[in-house]
Amino acid sequence: MGNNYNNKNVLIFGYEKSGKAALLLMKKVGANIFIYDDKLKVKIQDCKKSNVKENCTAQILFLDFLDKDATFIYDINDLHKYNIHICIISPGVSLNNPAIKQIKKNKIKIVSELEIGAEFCKGKIFAITGTNGKTTSVHLLASVFETAHLPTFLCGNVGTPISEIALQTTSESLIVCEVSSFQLETTKNFKPYATAILNLQPDHLNRHNTIEIYTGIKNRINKFFKSKKIFNVDDKLTAKISEEFNTAINCSISQKTNGCYISQNSIYYQSEKIMPTDNIKLIGKKNLENILCVIALAKQIGIEDKHIQTAVENFKPLPHRLEFAGEINGVKYINDSKSTNILSTLMALDSIGEDVILLLGGSDKGLDFSPIFSNHKVKTTICYGEVVKKIEYVAKKTNLIVAKNFNDACDIAFKVAKKNDVVLLSPACASFDEFSSYEERGKRFKENIKKFSLTSKI
DSSP: OSSTTTTTTTEEEEHHHHHHHHHHHHHTTTTTEEEEEEHHHHHHHHHHHHHHSSSOOOHHHHHHHHHOOOOEOOOOOGGGGGGOOOEETTSOTTTTSSSHHHHHHHTTTEEEHHHHHHOOOOOOOEEOSSSSSSSHHHHHHHHHHHTTTOOOOEETTSSSSSSGGGGGOOOOOOEEEOOOOOHTTOSSSOSSSSEEEOOOOOOOOOHHHHHHHHHHHHGGOOOSSTTTEEEEETTTHHHHHHHHHHHHHHHHSSSSSSSEEEEEEEEEEEEEEEEEETTSSSSSHHHHHHHHHHHHHHHHTTOHHHHHHHHHHHOOOOTTTTEEEETTTTTEEOOOTTTOOOOHHHHHHHHOOOOOOEEEBBBBBSOOOHHHHHHHOSSSEEEEETTHHHHHHHHHHSSEEEEEEEHHHHHHHHHHTTTTOOOEEEEEBSTTTTTHHHHHHHHHHHHHHHHHHHSOOO
């Protein structure tokens, strides 16, 4: 593979996990590295105001705290001084960021960290996207490959940037990559071996504005015409996209398809029986849809059925995804903190059934909560966070309790839940009004359950 970055001036926009991985990759391939991060810029300003460090300039701070082989650009208006050839943008940076306009004004090419990392990967990339189920699906696919004793890398939105593992790959490597809409937004030349779109529902509309824009961004995963394209056609929007491709491989739990499908409690791929469904530990029909897509991906390189069955049957739910968090006095507690949109919460409710005490709320992503109350009968909903008024508006005729905050919502749930009820944390919202992540929110839920169990009368 040729190196088009040696001695080129590369700007990395956003110095979080993806930005740091991109920096290390560019450093190894000989690029001249520049960093811009408006959050870091604020920290530098705070340092200057408080006189924490003598001669506290942006350059000195950057050299001390980050990397001596990179230059921190303090003022984005100074871009013309540096002859930047390309800008690698981190997924957390919105294209509406004012600094992006300045980068475009300087006619600098903007590419995603995903695209740059993939460019340096050898082997086959298996890319999975969708609104829900991505993380579980990539972990499951990686487990299938590992069960077959194949050299496997798990990366992308799942936590390890693709740039971090790119130079470690060989022609024999299988790279399983979770891909988000934020990553795809600035991706033009991503060339995976095989792709899957699991499902599509309104999400991140505070960034992408409309479901049409969001869907179009997700479909960028399929721009490479040679890739093998897999779709869950039980999802209406995903099924519609599959019609664009003559070579689409479709999966369904409700009908026979040219890909994976279910018949008489067994999973088939193109009329070949793969495995029974009896011993699958992942619950809910949406998880079953995702499993079919994973198996279809595995079949693109001929993974043996015995390896697929072993991996699928041994796979357990990941933390914060319909995770059983305990039982107290006949009340079950389920931690589904990863549910950060409406479809994910609907999936959880489909899986749990009735007699649910639902904890719903968090930071606002511009979503409509009415499907939760029109599609399901929830015994009690306890809402909290920034979205309380939006939830109250659509849940007027339901049993709704408004909590002061997340901890208060948990306390109320502990008090109102009766024997045989299920207390389900499935917020349908991001966590950023009170927490740094859905993981922190889920951990708090489990901590609160533990405290309650110590004070509860058995």
